[in-house]
Amino acid sequence: MIAQPSCASPTMSSPKLKEVSVRLPKDYGRPDEPWHHYFTIDLIWTTLGYTVFHPFVSWVVCLCLRAQYTPYGAPEMRIAVAWAMAMSMIGIFNIFSDRIAFGRPREIDLAEEVIVITGGVDGLGGLLAETYGMRNANVAVLDTKKVGDEEAEDKGVLYYECDISDPKQVEAAAAEILEDLGPPTILINNAGISRPKSILDSTAEEVEQTFRTNTLSHFTTLRTFLPHMIKERRGTIVTVASVLGHLGAANLASYTASKAALIALHQSLRAELAQNPDAEEIKTILVTPGQMGTEMFAGLKTPSNFLAPVVTPAELAKDILRVIERGESGEIAVPLYAKYAPVMNVLPVGVQAIVRRLSGVDKAIAGSGLVGKTTSEKK
Structure with missing residues (x-):
């Protein structure tokens, strides 16, 4: 009688499992907080x-x-x-x-979507890119930071080294994306930089670079990718702005002004799409978060953790993913105060002054020691 090799027999070669590197999320030096911190x-x-x-x-x-x-x-x-x-x-x-x-939501099938994310190596953009990559979606990231082929393959994301403040580089990257993945249908404009300085200390070159990255790049990506969405008669455009675009803040003039321009750009984009019959299925999402726990504002203390908690990238990414995959347009403002921040502009000026003093919004940057430091979400 011939003995048959069992499943555990050493003569049978088992396929070698692929090792996938796992990186824990960055905490930027923040210690664990007591339970009441999350209340x-x-x-x-x-x-x-x-x-x-x-x-x-x-x-x-x-x-x-x-x-x-x-x-x-x-x-x-x-x-x-x-x-x-x-x-x-x-x-x-x-x-x-x-x-x-x-309007009515559009149908979303990730297998049929091509997702383009600017500033998608680190921070919020990186989390969105890796999440979609793990779900086998077609993801293209535009970023100045280069990512190795092995790391890109592990994440399931295609990375294109590109400075989004340069229109020619964006157009060249778009041509590669079109050839590699197909027409882009979801655009997440996330990249941004911050130069915390007073208006008098800011140079013309610094202000121009902030606007080129935070604002003008959105015009470039829209001119580049929106025609493909109109041709496909479907799409989603996510504009990541900031609640400070509604409020402004001392020592953040160029940053807040560039984000305020994005809020106006979003409204203008919605108005133009509404007049185009081929853009009925193109959805728009405006994101105006409060202080986020990313490297851009690391070290900045919130005036009240109860009223104005720091938003983690995971919390914001969850909301963005939910609205995108429902096929809806909308506005995402977290935490709660960010949703009602625009009300500040209709309050009596005396009340506005009192609220600003109590919130400490105009002293936060100087008190955190961030003045003079350049931080980025496009690295």
């Missing part, structure tokens, strides 16, 4: 949104009261029904409001 107004607001302010939960309360044989005429029953109806009406209003403003 913020954003956490409270999110919890309320899934409980007290949720229409479904509100109606469940009404059903629970009826299960206890609470009469319809009882005060608590009337209050519960009125609250549930109010939450339902607000929810319906928001659905219609979004539909009127942004």
Whole structure:
């Protein structure tokens, strides 16, 4: 009788598993925080949104009261029904409001999309690129930092060494992307630099470079990639700005001005796309985050962790991915105060001055020691 080799037999050669290097996220020297550090107004607001302010939960309360044989005429029953109806009406209003403003969502199939991310080696852009790469999406990154072929293959991302402030380099990279992956359908304009200096200390060259990278590059990428989206009759454009574009801040004039220009550019882009019948399926997303826990503003302390917590790249990336993959247009503003920052501009000037003093927004950069340092999200 001939003995058959078992599965564990050493004579059978097993395929060699590919080793994949894993890099832990950077913490930029931030120590572990106690539990109460994560107790913020954003956490409270999110919890309320899934409980007290949720229409479904509100109606469940009404059903629970009826299960206890609470009469319809009882005060608590009337209050519960009125609250549930109010939450339902607000929810319906928001659905219609979004539909009127942004139209119907488009269908997203990552296998059919070509994603271009500027500044996608580190920070928020790097996290987005690696996430899509792990999901076998077609991802192209434009960045000044060179990435090795082996590292790029491990991440499943194509990297193109490109200075997005130079239109010729962007056009050359676009031609390669078109040949390698096909027509781009998702553009995430993420790259940016910051030069914390007072207006008087800033040189003309520094201000120009900030605007070329933070603002003019968006015009370049739109002129380069938007025609392909219009031809394909589908697409998504993500504009990463900043809440400081609404507020401004001392020692950040060039940065905040360049981000304010992006907010206006986004609104103009939406208006132009609305007039083009071939752009009905092209969605736009404006991202205006507060302080992010990236290297750009490492060392900057938030005035109140409860009211103005630092946003991690993972939190912001999750929101961006969610809106993109729903095929929707929209605005992403985190943390909570960033959503209501534009209200500052309609408050009486005296109230604005008091809020700015209490928030410490104009003293934060000088107090953190960042003045004179150049930081970048496109390295």
